Amino acid sequence: xxxxxxxxxxxxxxxxxxxxxxxxxxxxxxxKNLLRYPVGVYGVxxxxxxxxxxxxxxxxxEVPEEIDMAVIAVRADLVPEVITECIKAKVRSAVIxxxxxxxxxxxxxxxxxxxxxxxxxxxFVGPNCLGIYVPSRVDTFFLPGERMVNPVVGNxxxxxxxxxxLVDQMIKFTAEGVGLxxxxxxxxxxxxxxxxxxxxxxxxxxxxxxxxxxxxxxxxEGREFVVKAKKxxxxxVVLKSGKSPGGSKAVSSHTASLAGDYASFSAVxxxxxxxxxxxxxxxxxxxxSLSTYAKPIEGRVGIVTVSGGHGAVAVDACAAxxxxxxxxxxxxxxxxxxxxxxxxxxxxxxxxxxDLTGSGIDEDFVATVRSFCSMENIDCVLALLLxxxxxxxxxxxxxxxxxxxxxxxxxxxxxxxxxxYAMLIEGFTLNGSPVAHSIEGAVLMVDALRxxxx
Amino acid sequence: MIDxxxxxxxxxxxxxxxxxxxxxxxxxxxAVAGFDVPRFTLARTPEEAIRFAAEIGYPVVGKVVxxxxxxxxxxxxxxxxxxxxxxxxxxxxxxxxxxxxxxxxVEEMVSGIxxxxxxxxxxxxxxxxxxxxxxxxxxxxxxxxxxxxxISEKDALAMIGGLKAHRLLTGYRGGESxxxxxxxxxxxxxxxxxxxxxxxxxxxxxxxxxxxxxRCVIADARIILRxxxxxxxx
Numbered sequence: 104x105x106x107x108x109x110x111x112x113x114x115x116x117x118x119x120x121x122x123x124x125x126x127x128x129x130x131x132x133x134x135k136n137l138l139r140y141p142v143g144v145y146g147v148x149x150x151x152x153x154x155x156x157x158x159x160x161x162x163x164x165e166v167p168e169e170i171d172m173a174v175i176a177v178r179a180d181l182v183p184e185v186i187t188e189c190i191k192a193k194v195r196s197a198v199i200x201x202x203x204x205x206x207x208x209x210x211x212x213x214x215x216x217x218x219x220x221x222x223x224x225x226x227f228v229g230p231n232c233l234g235i236y237v238p239s240r241v242d243t244f245f246l247p248g249e250r251m252v253n254p255v256v257g258n259x260x261x262x263x264x265x266x267x268x269l270v271d272q273m274i275k276f277t278a279e280g281v282g283l284x285x286x287x288x289x290x291x292x293x294x295x296x297x298x299x300x301x302x303x304x305x306x307x308x309x310x311x312x313x314x315x316x317x318x319x320x321x322x323x324e325g326r327e328f329v330v331k332a333k334k335x336x337x338x339x340v341v342l343k344s345g346k347s348p349g350g351s352k353a354v355s356s357h358t359a360s361l362a363g364d365y366a367s368f369s370a371v372x373x374x375x376x377x378x379x380x381x382x383x384x385x386x387x388x389x390x391x392s393l394s395t396y397a398k399p400i401e402g403r404v405g406i407v408t409v410s411g412g413h414g415a416v417a418v419d420a421c422a423a424x425x426x427x428x429x430x431x432x433x434x435x436x437x438x439x440x441x442x443x444x445x446x447x448x449x450x451x452x453x454x455x456x457x458d459l460t461g462s463g464i465d466e467d468f469v470a471t472v473r474s475f476c477s478m479e480n481i482d483c484v485l486a487l488l489l490x491x492x493x494x495x496x497x498x499x500x501x502x503x504x505x506x507x508x509x510x511x512x513x514x515x516x517x518x519x520x521x522x523x524y525a526m527l528i529e530g531f532t533l534n535g536s537p538v539a540h541s542i543e544g545a546v547l548m549v550d551a552l553r554x555x556x557x
Numbered sequence: 558m559i560d561x562x563x564x565x566x567x568x569x570x571x572x573x574x575x576x577x578x579x580x581x582x583x584x585x586x587x588a589v590a591g592f593d594v595p596r597f598t599l600a601r602t603p604e605e606a607i608r609f610a611a612e613i614g615y616p617v618v619g620k621v622v623x624x625x626x627x628x629x630x631x632x633x634x635x636x637x638x639x640x641x642x643x644x645x646x647x648x649x650x651x652x653x654x655x656x657x658x659x660x661x662x663v664e665e666m667v668s669g670i671x672x673x674x675x676x677x678x679x680x681x682x683x684x685x686x687x688x689x690x691x692x693x694x695x696x697x698x699x700x701x702x703x704x705x706x707x708i709s710e711k712d713a714l715a716m717i718g719g720l721k722a723h724r725l726l727t728g729y730r731g732g733e734s735x736x737x738x739x740x741x742x743x744x745x746x747x748x749x750x751x752x753x754x755x756x757x758x759x760x761x762x763x764x765x766x767x768x769x770x771x772r773c774v775i776a777d778a779r780i781i782l783r784x785x786x787x788x789x790x791x
Binding site for chain 2: 319320321322323324325326329355356357358359360361362364366367368370371374375
């Protein structure tokens with residue numbers, strides 16, 4: 104089935120729009136696409152009427168254009184008829200927003216729509232989902248536009264079994280400046296699930312990182328998922344919920360007890376080099392660094408800071424994750440000392456982490472990062488910046504980002520998340536160096552590069 | 558040459574009614590599949606036990622065999638280091654008081670580090686292989702490595718290296734190192750066997766797998782079968 108009409112629709116028909124109930128979810132979807140997105144939108148409801156000055160069509164056959172995507176927000180028991188009509192009218196795909204299927208015990212109704220869609224070769228997302236969001240392109244979320252953030256356009260595509268988690272993560276991604284390519288809530292995943300979307304995003308040129316929020320797979324689907332993910336050549340990041348064992352299932356073998364559902368899930372992901380995020384901070388950090396750097400590293404880090412404390416915290420976080428911090432050879436230390444500014448030459452700590460002290464200036468950072476770049480046994484640079492010390496300027500981000508880009512080693516920066524440091528932060532990000540807002544977050548970004556082996 | 562596949566299937570089918578393959582049959586299954594198992598017999602009477610013990614020499618191990626006893630140690634159904642006829646007879650008599658006794662396994666004493674080698678058919682991922690530190694404390698220490706089957710040699714080595722206790726396997730503080738090649742081969746063969754048995758089983762516990770400098774022996778094994786309705790039957 105061709106999923107392109109779902110992510111790049113030119114035309115959309117919204118089923119269930121109401122001429123009288125202006126807060127109807129279908130109306131939200133209709134209005135936001137009409138007013139904000141470059142897609143031709145048509146409302147459909149047998150009762151007719153108008154919405155936002157546009158006529159509501161009584162039947163899909165009355166819509167004057169061929170429709171790429173139907174958005175269906177009608178009562179569950181009407182859905183089979185609607186998709187039958189859609190197939191007849193050569194609509195190319197659908198998002199079924201409506202709830203009232205397997206999640207409330209109506210597995211029969213869900214099976215019916217799947218059967219109809221399969222027979223008609225008709226791809227649909229859902230039911231019981233928010234559907235699809237593509238920045239500047241299309242948005243089937245029934246959430247009023249003014250209540251949502253505008254995500255940054257980027258190259259992470261996010262597939263979520265839960266609509267709520269998806270929206271929440273979109274807000275947090277946006278706050279961290281992590282850009283999205285496509286976001287999709289798959290709900291009951293009756294027809295299109297993780298496997299089909301993994302295939303689609305693997306081939307999608309706009310997607311560099313594929314992120315999943317997964318509650319659970321169907322029978323043997325996990326096996327197929329990891330095999331596909333390993334072959335897909337793009338970093339795959341997974342956040343899993345439902346980790347605690349459900350109920351008191353009597354288990355008669357040691358193996359079954361030790362290899363519980365989550366233990367197995369986590370072990371298989373790591374066996375197939377899929378990066379598992381155990382919490383939101385990991386998810387965001389992993390997506391941010393992998394969307395910038397796809398090349399795997401061994402994880403041997405050079406750390407530069409102006410605070411011994413920050414260095415020590417970073418070292419602890421690295422050690423906990425098996426990231427190495429190689430020492431600096433004597434000749435590198437001597438050369439580096441000579442290039443440092445006079446005020447720090449005698450007081451800087453030139454082990455790894457390099458501590459430039461509160462007297463450090465931009466050029467001392469530049470010299471240190473150049474040293475790290477020249478060392479073969481360092482494959483990643485961590486710059487812990489405290490912009491309140493007097494010698495650091497707003498230009499430092501662009502300077503260090505530029506050097507890292509030239510030398511080809513990933514550079515990850517920590518800068519406190521304060522409005523007034525925005526120019527420093529952008530200097531890094533515009534030069535392709537991700538910026539974390541905590542030391543732990545920065546170390547997580549390193550860890551993602553180490554764990555990802557596409 | 559025995560066709561080991563048909564022999565394996567025969568053992569599994571014969572065990573369907575019980576829902577699990579008892580130790581003597583599980584060991585025969587592993588033996589026909591080429592794994593190292595101790596010399597043993599299933600003795601139905603004290604006399605049979607004594608005859609076999611004399612043949613292989615003391616000390617021996619005695620273990621209860623009953624379709625109603627899944628965890629033998631929990632009911633005092635395992636005795637190691639039986640040194641003579643009198644102790645062997647006494648052990649047999651004691652086992653006669655246990656639920657559903659079919660007989661007693663008499664087998665040679667094997668030494669080595671106790672590992673657990675296991676498999677389960679996971680709903681989401683299918684056949685999974687587990688390697689860990691074995692013995693009766695296995696669920697206390699929980700020092701295990703898990704992989705989706707089939708596993709490669711690289712996976713097998715990573716499983717061994719991933720155990721917290723892996724230094725115990727490579728000669729910790731003067732102890733002898735186990736034969737890591739043998740262990741790796743055992744893991745890979747086990748993975749192939751599990752792929753072959755596939756959906757017919759629910760789980761396998763080989764506990765302990767006794768590994769020493771020259772052998773990796775399946776000292777105990779239990780295969781739990783998948784029942785018709787897809788649930789574990791035991």
